[in-house]
Amino acid sequence: MHPLRVVGVRVELPANQPVVLLREEDGQRYLPIWIGAVEASAIAFPQQGVQPVRPLTHDLLKDVISGLGADLEAVHITEMRENIFYAELHFRSGASVSARPSDAIALALRCDAPILGSDEVLDAAGIEIPDEPPDGVGSAEQAETEVERFREFLDNISPEDFAAG
Numbered sequence: 001m002h003p004l005r006v007v008g009v010r011v012e013l014p015a016n017q018p019v020v021l022l023r024e025e026d027g028q029r030y031l032p033i034w035i036g037a038v039e040a041s042a043i044a045f046p047q048q049g050v051q052p053v054r055p056l057t058h059d060l061l062k063d064v065i066s067g068l069g070a071d072l073e074a075v076h077i078t079e080m081r082e083n084i085f086y087a088e089l090h091f092r093s094g095a096s097v098s099a100r101p102s103d104a105i106a107l108a109l110r111c112d113a114p115i116l117g118s119d120e121v122l123d124a125a126g127i128e129i130p131d132e133p134p135d136g137v138g139s140a141e142q143a144e145t146e147v148e149r150f151r152e153f154l155d156n157i158s159p160e161d162f163a164a165g
Helices: 037-048 055-067 101-111 119-125 140-155
Strands: 003-013 019-024 029-034 072-081 085-089 095-097 115-117
Touching: 003 037, 019 037, 019 101, 019 115, 029 101, 029 119, 037 101, 037 119, 055 101, 072 101, 085 101, 095 101, 101 115
Parallel strands: 072 115
Antiparallel strands: 003 019, 003 115, 019 029, 072 085, 085 095
16 A cells, blocks of 8 residues: 545536545655545645534544544555545554545545555556656645646546546
């Protein structure tokens, strides 16, 4: 499994289709996952520090997990079948639960749990974006460069690009 981090969420026009972009921490590949608008908001809120007045579903689930004394150890993006991604929530107790990647990512951000991607998923759907800064993390300038590359990438790709596998 490869550690991934959320680079951003963007709504693509004209299709009005949100996409979350995960970046491989120990490599140069990005994993784009097209998601719904509600899921995009659920991922973007914790990234932007937005605290809703009342808990949203993912906030509630985080509180339930904590209230039961459980710990979310990691989120695994496990496979891609027929252009649909699959994920699992892995708990310290050894239990695992199947989840949509968008829900798993939103929960991982709230629980500070790592997001991991399988070799098979990254090999099948990972996109290498050239000329990436060595770490991709650090200065505001590096972060802005990464976001700009994300925008350029999204301007030239669509969900249909993954139809052939």
